[in-house]
Amino acid sequence: MAAHNLKHALFCAFITVIISYPILGLNLIAQGTSVTLEGATTATVVNVFLAAVAVFLFQLFRDNIMGVFGRVPNLNPLAKRGPVSQEKRLLMERVFFVAIILLALVWPFIVSRGAVDLATLVLIYIMLALGLNVVVGLAGLLDLGYVAFYAVGAYTFALLSQYFGISFWLALPIGALLAALFGFVLGFPVLRLRGDYLAIVTLGFGEIIRILLNNWTTLTGGPNGIGGIPDPTLFGMEFGRRVKEEGNVSFHETFGIAYSGEHKVIFLYLIALVLAIFTLLVIRRFMRMPVGRAWEALREDEIAARSLGMSRTAVKLSAFTIGAFFAGFAGTVFASKQGFISPESFVFLESAIILAIVVLGGMGSQVGVILAAIAVTILPELAREFSEYRMLIFGAAMVLMMVWRPQGLLPMRRIQIELKEQG
Amino acid sequence: MLVLENVHTHYGKIEALHGVSVEVKKGEIVSLIGANGAGKTTLLMTVCGNPQASSGRVILEGRDITNAPTSQIMRSGISIVPEGRRVFSGLTVEENLHMGGFFNTKAEIRKSQDHVYDLFPRLKEREHQRAGTMSGGEQQMLAIGRALMSKPRMIILDEPSLGLAPIVIQQIFEIIGHLREEGITVFLVEQNAHQALNLADRGYVLETGRIRLHDTGKNLLANPDVRNAYLGG
Numbered sequence: 252m253a254a255h256n257l258k259h260a261l262f263c264a265f266i267t268v269i270i271s272y273p274i275l276g277l278n279l280i281a282q283g284t285s286v287t288l289e290g291a292t293t294a295t296v297v298n299v300f301l302a303a304v305a306v307f308l309f310q311l312f313r314d315n316i317m318g319v320f321g322r323v324p325n326l327n328p329l330a331k332r333g334p335v336s337q338e339k340r341l342l343m344e345r346v347f348f349v350a351i352i353l354l355a356l357v358w359p360f361i362v363s364r365g366a367v368d369l370a371t372l373v374l375i376y377i378m379l380a381l382g383l384n385v386v387v388g389l390a391g392l393l394d395l396g397y398v399a400f401y402a403v404g405a406y407t408f409a410l411l412s413q414y415f416g417i418s419f420w421l422a423l424p425i426g427a428l429l430a431a432l433f434g435f436v437l438g439f440p441v442l443r444l445r446g447d448y449l450a451i452v453t454l455g456f457g458e459i460i461r462i463l464l465n466n467w468t469t470l471t472g473g474p475n476g477i478g479g480i481p482d483p484t485l486f487g488m489e490f491g492r493r494v495k496e497e498g499n500v501s502f503h504e505t506f507g508i509a510y511s512g513e514h515k516v517i518f519l520y521l522i523a524l525v526l527a528i529f530t531l532l533v534i535r536r537f538m539r540m541p542v543g544r545a546w547e548a549l550r551e552d553e554i555a556a557r558s559l560g561m562s563r564t565a566v567k568l569s570a571f572t573i574g575a576f577f578a579g580f581a582g583t584v585f586a587s588k589q590g591f592i593s594p595e596s597f598v599f600l601e602s603a604i605i606l607a608i609v610v611l612g613g614m615g616s617q618v619g620v621i622l623a624a625i626a627v628t629i630l631p632e633l634a635r636e637f638s639e640y641r642m643l644i645f646g647a648a649m650v651l652m653m654v655w656r657p658q659g660l661l662p663m664r665r666i667q668i669e670l671k672e673q674g
Numbered sequence: 675m676l677v678l679e680n681v682h683t684h685y686g687k688i689e690a691l692h693g694v695s696v697e698v699k700k701g702e703i704v705s706l707i708g709a710n711g712a713g714k715t716t717l718l719m720t721v722c723g724n725p726q727a728s729s730g731r732v733i734l735e736g737r738d739i740t741n742a743p744t745s746q747i748m749r750s751g752i753s754i755v756p757e758g759r760r761v762f763s764g765l766t767v768e769e770n771l772h773m774g775g776f777f778n779t780k781a782e783i784r785k786s787q788d789h790v791y792d793l794f795p796r797l798k799e800r801e802h803q804r805a806g807t808m809s810g811g812e813q814q815m816l817a818i819g820r821a822l823m824s825k826p827r828m829i830i831l832d833e834p835s836l837g838l839a840p841i842v843i844q845q846i847f848e849i850i851g852h853l854r855e856e857g858i859t860v861f862l863v864e865q866n867a868h869q870a871l872n873l874a875d876r877g878y879v880l881e882t883g884r885i886r887l888h889d890t891g892k893n894l895l896a897n898p899d900v901r902n903a904y905l906g907g
Contacts, residue, residue, distance in 0.1 A: 559773060571707040
């Protein structure tokens with residue numbers, strides 16, 4: 252029965268050798284000004300050979316092996332459970348949110364500074380993913396240039412603080428509103444497009460913003476970026492050792508505690524946490540409002556939605572604008588956290604990662620998106636030991652996800668709202 | 675109620691309607707019949723403003739809607755049941771109906787919903803079922819019910835018999851007759867010429883973007899040309 256796979260298996264093994272031998276087996280070594288080509292050690296060659304044999308055997312007995320995998324879902328005790336009732340599900344969701352928020356609140360006081368920093372990054376990605384979830388998951392508009400709005404938020408804060416000395420708290424709404432404005436303006440020409448075309452144009456927009464930031468050296472500093480972005484203050488209290496701005500006092504002196512660099516990190520983390528929760532709640536509210544249903548209706552069937560009198564432009568623009576708004580939010584926090592930004596931070600890969608979070612989490616599902624944001628941000632950090640292979644692991648994880656759970660970690664379930672009995 | 679005056683419609687450079695004039699009076703059932711590609715759906719879409727007429731006028735209840743945006747037209751007392759039903763398959767029957775009353779208050783939705791359930795007891799039975807899992811006939815009922823949720827004074831049906839069993843078609847046409855009794859004006863576009871003309875007060879025959887014939891439903895049914903072309907001799 253494995254015989255009919257023989258040809259295919261031989262071919263796959265051959266491809267494995269062709270691909271891996273030049274990459275792993277040949278090394279370019281610089282010797283002074285010239286470069287020489289050297290063969291690798293015998294161990295590497297043996298490894299390449301072993302890998303080819305492994306691929307050959309796997310392909311030969313593919314049917315049997317995949318058959319075993321096919322039985323894996325049956326081992327999963329959760330696979331055969333019936334649908335959970337809505338009340339129970341809402342309760343579970345609420346418990347989940349409360350638990351995760353409590354954990355998030357105590358988190359900075361029990362872990363190291365690095366872990367808090369990483370958690371801040373996770374929160375920024377949660378904000379971004381929740382925002383993109385509105386555009387891609389709910390309204391069904393494939394946006395590959397989402398990072399542009401993130402960049403607008405970050406650069407708004409950086410430029411305003413550099414040229415006008417505006418503080419974080421004032422820049423936060425300005426950055427978000429400016430990003431929303433960009434989303435709105437971009438929306439107009441773009442929203443008559445659908446599917447692939449929309450994806451290409453948004454992709455182009457993302458690149459335009461990045462290249463503009465890179466080349467407008469007089470304003471943005473180009474590839475050198477903008478540094479010295481101030482940290483947020485707490486009611487006029489600064490977290491640095493010395494007060495930088497007139498009229499402010501320092502946090503540790505006000506409370507009479509010893510100065511610690513950790514205060515600032517924890518404070519930034521808490522700001523990000525509050526903003527992430529704000530994002531979560533606002534978007535949750537939107538989802539239950541008529542506009543949320545209109546997004547979904549338009550995604551499900553554009554003709555039907557329009558036949559019911561919904562305006563395609565208004566509905567799509569609202570999704571685009573709200574998504575961009577929260578990207579601007581996240582961008583401002585990011586600029587403040589890093590203290591330095593450059594166009595390097597807003598490359599296409601960022602858009603792709605945020606999109607991957609939304610898809611992995613389950614389009615439209617907030618709990619799923621939050622879990623995926625945590626997983627996608629932390630996994631590469633955990634896999635740091637594998638250094639250059641971590642993108643490979645990331646890719647493999649995505650492929651496996653799409654094979655076993657194409658609907659995402661926790662697919663979206665619609666909330667049903669009963670009309671109240673009248674009279 | 676609805677008047678089309680010498681309407682021309684273009685898709686890009688190609689003219690699909692070459693000066694069509696149609697009138698639907700209040701309380702009537704008017705049928706529009708024609709072969710594939712005659713421009714039936716284009717005519718309906720022009721009424722809805724997508725695409726808009728390139729010349730001529732579309733007048734709804736005395737108001738010129740030729741250049742109004744689709745969303746405005748669809749909120750001004752007119753409802754369309756699009757071709758191929760187009761119910762929201764992931765939503766339940768009830769949720770689909772609520773989408774139909776999107777711009778109404780909750781109390782109005784509740785009232786219209788009860789009314790739709792009176793008209794289609796079958797939908798009441800399936801209230802919490804997902805629309806995509808229902809039969810074609812039930813989905814068509816739902817599509818009509820959804821269009822009725824906004825309490826339209828006029829309803830446009832695009833090929834309601836498409837892909838349905840003869841017995842179900844019979845039911846759908848009975849319901850359309852019932853709508854007239856409720857005072858709703860009906861503009862019916864059909865390939866199923868026999869049924870459509872039988873029910874209609876008046877009928878139009880559309881051929882390659884022009885109105886060929888215009889008469890009462892009974893006369894059109896008896897017309898030898900119509901019999902030959904649309905009723906299989």
